[in-house]
Amino acid sequence: MRMNYFSASPAGLKAMLELQSHVHKAAQEGELGDGLLALVYTRVSQINGCAYCIDMHTKDARKAGETEQRLYALSAWRETPFYTDRERAALAWTEANTLIAGNGIDNALYEATREHFSEKGLTDLTLAICTINAWNRLSISFAADAGSYQPA
Secondary structure, rough: OOHHHHHHHHHHHHHHHHHHHHHHHHHHHOHHHHHHHHHHHHHHHHHHHHHHHHEEEEEEHOOOOOHHHHHHHHHHHHHOOOOOHHHHHHHHHHHHHHHOHHHOHHHHHHHHHHOOOHHHHHHHHHHHHHHHHHHHHHHOOOOOOOOOOOOO
């Protein structure tokens, strides 16, 4: 690891951890659930090429009961029958928000996603996407050690 960004900016990382805590609490109490959250975190990390986060979130997903088949096929979710319509909506929203530069979010995607999520659910999903994108950028920028994560 290039540097310990937690000790370099403790107040900044405290704020990130508070947002992360909100997202996890919202997932457990609301519409997302830990399983969908793990898929979203893994897919964002795949898109961004964050080896540390891919390792972390696939380990957490397996521990939470996610199947190997669904994890292996996640990058090709559109081509498989392994995901529900709701998961597909979340994954499409996830990809659009992660690859937002120059693309935006069109009304058709918004409406299709809203069929599966309330306003709060969609806001929490978007906060989860924002959070993992930020963690990916920290982990990639400072070369977090992939493979070192162990689930609690």
